[in-house]
Amino acid sequence: MYKWFLAARYLRTKLIAWLGVASVMLCSAMVLVVLSVMGGFLDTVRERARGLHSEIILEGGTLQGFPFYDEFGELLKVELPDMVERTTPAIYSYGIFREPRTTWTKPTRVVGVRLDEYVKVNSFRAGLHYERYFPGTTSLGLQGLSVVGTDPATGRFKLPESLARANARWRAAEKDQEAVAAFDADPFLPAPVDRLVSMEVGERVFAADMGEPRFSGPDLPGVIVGCDLLNERRPDGNFNRYLARGAPVALTLMPLTPMGNPFGEPPIKMVLRYVDDSRTGIFEIDSLQTYVDFDILQDRLAMSPQPAVDGGMTSARTNQLLVGLKKGVDINIARDQISEAWERFTMSKVPTVSRVDATNLRLAKAYTWEDLQRSFIAAVEKEKVLVTFLFGLISMVAIVLVGCIFYMIVEKKTRDIGILKSIGASSQGVAGLFILYATVVGLVGSVLGVLLGSEVVWHINEIQDLLASMSPQLRVWSPEIYSFDKIPNAVKTVDAIGVGVVAIVASMIGSLIPARIAARVWPVAALRYE
Amino acid sequence: MLKTTGLHKSYRMGRSLVSVLRGVSFTVDRGEFVVIRGASGSGKSTLLHLLGMLDIPDRGRIEFDGGDLLAAREAERRAYRNVQIGFVFQFYHLLPECNVLENVLMPQMVRHSFLGWRRVRSTVRGEAESIIERVGLAERITHRCNELSGGERQRVAIARALINRPAILLADEPTGNLDAKIGGGILGLLAGLNQGGQTLIMVTHDSAVADHAHRRVHLVDGVLRKSEETDELATPSRIGRREVPL
Ligand SMILES: Nc1ncnc2c1ncn2[C@@H]1O[C@H](COP(=O)(O)OP(=O)(O)O)[C@@H](O)[C@H]1O
């Protein structure tokens, strides 16, 4: 009993113990902050990577793609009804993006998607810009240029009816009232109909004139452009847009034969309307990809059925088949089952199809989204481990400090230890007293540290803003670089408990040597003199 | 009850070995009051520490109630220190962070586990309070020890020694640090305890108390002698002390 009593008593009466408490507190707060921010960073990266494709991806492995994807998609829904929710194909090709008026060009990866299906297997819709303010108006089909007209009575701009209704829907549903207020303060910038480029840069740009609100010009297929491909990123993480929604842009594509050879003709050029931009949050993707309707792209890339040299027709091809799983299905199990299904499907197909088709079928393979993004996620994972390790190393200071403090206490308390032993306390008991004392110091320190650390993490963005207001040099988190609007600011319970437990154990370890010294005190030696 | 035979103890002083006890043999019976005397540095404290199992002799035997303490396991020796022995030191040796009651309760806290303590706490507390009252500190029960005088501190130490109802009370110059008047009170208290049946072994130079003892032994040259021859010499010194308080 005396251990508990004296440990509590020493904590109350010895000021020095609070030095130990303070060091344990600061170290555990520091590690918790690092773990939470890096962990939050990692989670966001994972979340982004996960929302990129779908849970399972059947990947062709070639640019020319593989056939019979729709047939296999239907088969999957029949064979694995408990697992597979839906499937949708996607084409991946490369081309040149050109903004006709400025003759400004960039390389691009052109993705052909069935937009209505595509947004159901991943989080693509959440990253669309105009679609947010005008829900339901972004499509990849044929469409005219939306022109904002002028109300002759008021002289104010007037959106075409369908856009105005979509915008009203957004207002009704939007929970973020600040976003609505920001929209009202500056709904869009007008661009002359003949140039389609606004004078200034802003959030939204529409073609506008003094006429009626309308859709005009030739009907062209829509294209969604990666936000970093067309726009300029501002330091606050948002984008400067200058090109009107619906302005024509050009894509130059290179169709391939089923064998992967270029067609004899020159590369083909497509003119499309810029209907929206997409932000996945991954710079490598947002600065490269453009999204076009699957069927249109398939046709233009000659991936639709083509007359074969030996007579007959080739089969339609895609580069990927995205598979959306039902809720709660384990992705690794699903991948293995889908792989097997694909193997069986291929075996059944091979005898009846052309050699080229058979080859392309054999090259396709199923992956989970994690498989595809492994290197990307692993880099962040490694970073988290490294940073936590470094700060953990610094936290060793706490162990050493606790050790020093306890050494001092034991030195001062040698006589008390002698007294305790003279009235029957054991060596282990006395050592236990000091380990218990250290544990209490660690417990108090880690609880305070976890509270402090959580408080810091919860307010980390305010702290960052405060620092940045003192000096711009102190802004460490730039939305411009990370494509995250703010520093991750959530504390996970597991992290908090883990840090707390480690801090307590570290304090105990720090007290081991002093405790051993205390255990060795020989009563007579401590008691002979005053 | 307590029997030693041929106790030897020596200390290493640099290169030489100082032999302090060279075959101490004596027996103490239940209820006895034995006074040990001897010149300063003769080994009285050393002997008392051995009797209280605070130290280990080089050679010899210590038996308590027929059991060989030196052959006993460490846990049994601890129990012996805790339960059978109450030790009163010259320098009080109280825990400065604790108050009077807590110091007195400390041997009970050492004796009981965390859970055991909860069961016995109220009973033991009552006993501690009555012992503190007996040593005359009822008013000081919640005082910190550094607020007490030397005499009061020694009374706390005696109360602490008594809390586990020890078979033997060992007192090593309990008044060595106190003036004669205060010291006289402490010695009177100890003598009174003996009259109540408490076995008492005390190192003291005070002849007046020695007179109350059943037996006086003298530690000379590392062995114990019966000290009849010194008793006559002691009487005048007793008178002298009383007349000239320090
Ligand atoms: N730890 C020790 N190391 C060396 N010598 C010691 C030690 N303890 C006691 N002594 C010596 O042993 C002798 C006896 O000491 P002690 O028992 O305290 O005598 P007393 O109590 O009779 O004055 C003294 O000479 C003392 O210096």
Ligand SMILES: [Mg+2]
């Ligand atoms: Mg002495």
